[in-house]
Amino acid sequence: xxxxxxxxxxxxxxxxxxxxxxxxxxxxxxxxxxxxxxxxxxxxxxxxxxxxxxxxxxxxxxxxxxxxxxxxxxxxxxxxxxxxxxxxxxxxxxxxxxxxxxxxxxxxxxxxxxxxxxxxxxxxxxxxxxxxxxxxxxxxxxxxxxxxxxxxxxxxxxxxxxxxxxxxxxxxxxxxxxxxxxxxxxxxxxxxxxxxxxxxxxxxxxxxxxxxxxxxxxxxxxxxxxxxxxxxxxxxxxxxxxxxxxxxxxxxxxxxxxxxxxxxxxxxxxxxxxxxxxxxxxxxxxxxxxxxxxxxxxxxxxxxxxxxxxxxxxxxxxxxxxxxxxxxxxxxxxxxxxxxxxxxxxxxxxxxxxxxxxxxxxxxxxxxxxxxxxxxxxxxxxxxxxxxxxxxxxxxxxxxxxxxxxxxxxxxx
Amino acid sequence: xxxxxxxxxxxxxxxxxxxxxxxxxxxxxxxxxxxxxxxxxxxxxxxxxxxxxxxxxxxxxxxxxxxxxxxxxxxxxxxxxxxxxxxxxxxxxxxxxxxxxxxxxxxxxxxxxxxxxxxxxxxxxxxxxxxxxxxxxxxxxxxxxxxxx
Numbered sequence: 253x254x255x256x257x258x259x260x261x262x263x264x265x266x267x268x269x270x271x272x273x274x275x276x277x278x279x280x281x282x283x284x285x286x287x288x289x290x291x292x293x294x295x296x297x298x299x300x301x302x303x304x305x306x307x308x309x310x311x312x313x314x315x316x317x318x319x320x321x322x323x324x325x326x327x328x329x330x331x332x333x334x335x336x337x338x339x340x341x342x343x344x345x346x347x348x349x350x351x352x353x354x355x356x357x358x359x360x361x362x363x364x365x366x367x368x369x370x371x372x373x374x375x376x377x378x379x380x381x382x383x384x385x386x387x388x389x390x391x392x393x394x395x396x397x398x399x400x401x402x403x404x405x406x407x408x409x410x411x412x413x414x415x416x417x418x419x420x421x422x423x424x425x426x427x428x429x430x431x432x433x434x435x436x437x438x439x440x441x442x443x444x445x446x447x448x449x450x451x452x453x454x455x456x457x458x459x460x461x462x463x464x465x466x467x468x469x470x471x472x473x474x475x476x477x478x479x480x481x482x483x484x485x486x487x488x489x490x491x492x493x494x495x496x497x498x499x500x501x502x503x504x505x506x507x508x509x510x511x512x513x514x515x516x517x518x519x520x521x522x523x524x525x526x527x528x529x530x531x532x533x534x535x536x537x538x539x540x541x542x543x544x545x546x547x548x549x550x551x552x553x554x555x556x557x558x559x560x561x562x563x564x565x566x567x568x569x570x571x572x573x574x575x576x577x578x579x580x581x582x583x584x585x586x587x588x589x590x591x592x593x594x595x596x597x598x599x600x601x602x603x604x605x606x607x608x609x610x611x612x613x614x615x616x617x618x619x620x621x622x623x624x625x626x627x628x629x630x631x632x633x634x635x636x637x638x639x640x641x642x643x644x645x646x647x648x649x650x651x652x653x654x655x656x657x658x659x660x661x662x663x664x665x
Numbered sequence: 666x667x668x669x670x671x672x673x674x675x676x677x678x679x680x681x682x683x684x685x686x687x688x689x690x691x692x693x694x695x696x697x698x699x700x701x702x703x704x705x706x707x708x709x710x711x712x713x714x715x716x717x718x719x720x721x722x723x724x725x726x727x728x729x730x731x732x733x734x735x736x737x738x739x740x741x742x743x744x745x746x747x748x749x750x751x752x753x754x755x756x757x758x759x760x761x762x763x764x765x766x767x768x769x770x771x772x773x774x775x776x777x778x779x780x781x782x783x784x785x786x787x788x789x790x791x792x793x794x795x796x797x798x799x800x801x802x803x804x805x806x807x808x809x810x811x812x813x814x
Contacts, residue, residue: 601729603704603791611669620705633705633727662669663678663730 258556261645267292267548268643281614281651286431286459286592286639288481291545295485298544299537310536311510311527325536328543329526335546335554336461336476338468338493341525345489345534349458350380352477352492353425355529356454357384359505360498361423367393370421372451374399374407374437375629376430379622381456385425394422398625405433405582412442416449424453428460428471432621432637433582434565434589436460443472452498458482462549463590463641464558468493480538485545489538492529499525506531557642561591564640568593568649575656581630592639594621597656600663602636608659614652671781672788673730680775681730686740688723695806699798701790706732710798717747724795731779731788736795738776748803755800762789 265271268290271280282290308318310325333343346352361384365371371385375398385396397415400408407426415421424446429436443453454475460466461476462483468476475498480489504511504522508531514521522528549557566586572578577598583589597605602618609616617637620627627633638652693711700707708726712719722740739758743751758773760766761780768780782792 601706601727603706603729603731603788607672607785607788608669619703624705627705633707662673663681 258553259560259642261560261643264552265643267294269293269296271643278613281612281648283638283640283644283648283652284615284617285462285482285641285644286637287617288487289462289484289641290643291486291541292484292548294548295541295544299486299541302537302540309533321536324543325534325539328539328541331543331546331550332491333493335550336457336466336468336478336493338476339496342468342494342496342499344492344494344499344526344529345539346477346492346529347488347535348481348490349456349477349479350384350490352475352479352490353380353454353456354384355492355505356423356475356477356494357388359502359529360452361385361388361394362391363503365389365392365394365422368420369394370415370419371396372399372412372415372421372424372426372446373397374426375401376405376407376433376435376623376626377425377427378431378456378458379624381425381427381454382625385423397421399426401433401435401626401629404584405430405435406588407435407437407442409438409441409445413445416445416451421446421449421451424451425456426453427456427458428466429457429463429590429592430582430623430626431459431592432594432623432626432635434592434594435582436588436590440470440472443474447472459590459592462557463554463561465554474498480542480545483542483545484548485542486538488535489542491542496525499529504528504531508532510534552642560642561640562586564644564646564649565589565591565593567646568638568640568652571646571649571653572656574653576660578656581635591641592637594635594637596632596635597660600660602634604663605636605656605659608662609652609655612651612655612658614648614655616652672785674778674781676775676778677730677734680734680737684724684733684737686721686723686737686744687725689725690721690723693723695802697798697802697805699794699801701728701732701794703787703790704729706791706794708732708736708794708798710736710795710802712799712802714748717749719743719746719748719751722799728794729788729791731782731791732794735776735779735792738774738779739795739799742772742774742776743799748807752800752803755796755803758796759793762793 306320308321310322333340439455446453453473455473457476457478461478476493481487511531581594606618690711694714695712697710706728710724713721724736761768768777770777
């Protein structure tokens with residue numbers, strides 16, 4: 253049964269080879285898209301076609317084959333830039349979202365942070381938004397300060413406002429949608445406060461860009477990081493979107509081929525944006541793949557994706573109440589949360605939950621979700637997490653709830 | 666739930682539901698903390714010695730059924746042995762988990778039931794957590810003793 257009018261998840265599954273029935277095997281109930289999404293044929297074919305039809309290195313070849321490869325690679329960038337309505341010169345390919353954040357930490361942080369400056373991160377940050385700043389803080393003498401969360405798993409905006417007023421905050425690294433709580437954070441509101449006090453803002457869009465309309469300008473952030481493999485694209489490619497005026501003032505992150513305009517024995521000149529930040533042969537097939545994924549998502553419409561997932565989350569929050577003692581973390585209001593739903597069950601360890609529901613081919617995550625500071629705040633070592641996407645519907649949630657009952661019966665007795 | 670019975674044998678579930686040697690010993694000769702970075706599980710092990718013989722082990726912490734049951738079974742298997750014998754037994758269990766040898770029931774006792782865990786690569790770490798904690802503790806003590814000589 254479609255949850256919202258715009259997306260028929262059952263029908264969409266035809267686009268994803270992994271959901272094709274295999275003999276009399278139980279159907280796959282994939283609820284771990286916050287870890288990585290499945291890939292539609294459109295993406296796989298686009299990547300395949302590059303290797304089969306136009307495999308050549310990009311940017312430096314003068315023959316037709318290399319020009320075609322370059323055209324497809326740069327078309328991938330255009331598609332990604334269109335998805336988040338970002339300027340193409342500010343759309344940089346990286347290895348993943350983690351590398352995108354590291355790029356800012358090293359290329360901006362090392363040269364701009366001074367002793368006692370503050371980098372504000374949040375208690376719900378993924379390790380990728382914490383550790384790069386801790387490393388750079390060690391080098392620069394800056395401090396990494398964690399913004400606390402409320403009991404409902406939302407950021408304490410008053411605390412952030414106060415800290416921006418009172419401390420020399422230079423950078424705010426904040427996750428747009430929490431991978432572990434599902435919370436949607438008000439990036440524009442935080443960015444307006446930060447800018448008033450001269451701080452820059454890096455938004456981690458890994459869990460938002462694939463799931464809802466995200467316009468770079470509307471976020472009002474200076475940087476936006478996201479990754480290909482969570483948005484129906486391949487692994488090995490991520491994106492840093494940055495304000496071109498800030499990127500232009502930054503020195504490169506990695507040095508090598510492709511990122512220079514001239515190299516002499518006494519120095520070198522950088523290439524123009526965005527290539528200044530793309531050293532070495534880039535992940536060409538992956539750039540083409542993420543471009544195809546961006547086009548696929550735009551074709552479905554991110555408004556429709558969001559409406560579908562909001563309905564899916566509302567259905568799931570309701571259905572999970574059926575499971576005795578099950579506790580959901582994060583905001584109770586589906587309007588305030590994205591797709592991931594973290595939960596725990598009394599006397600059932602998340603590892604055991606995930607292992608047992610896998611018997612019904614229900615795939616969910618168990619662990620700390622690379623958010624150990626958050627786990628400490630929640631007072632747990634780990635949680636179980638179910639996260640849906642465009643190809644999931646209410647039947648998947650029902651399968652999860654049945655499997656949770658079975659797990660309880662199996663280990664509880 | 667066909668297929669899972671290898672992993673969740675009745676004996677394992679019994680040790681999970683009624684863990685033996687659970688708690689913390691007063692005046693232990695060895696104290697060791699171990700955690701599983703994969704899942705964040707934490708384990709605290711204390712050991713009492715009489716000369717070189719292990720007279721009691723206790724464990725506390727949070728973990729999944731496999732790691733909890735394993736700590737309980739390990740304690741059962743190890744108590745009464747010398748530290749040298751304990752290290753050999755730990756090595757045997759490690760080899761069983763990595764499918765290098767068949768489990769020896771005479772040596773392992775109830776812990777032989779954990780052999781099936783070696784078909785689940787992600788869970789091997791859970792089963793090994795307490796054994797590696799004890800090994801750490803025993804080796805650290807040996808090094809300390811050598812240094813104090």
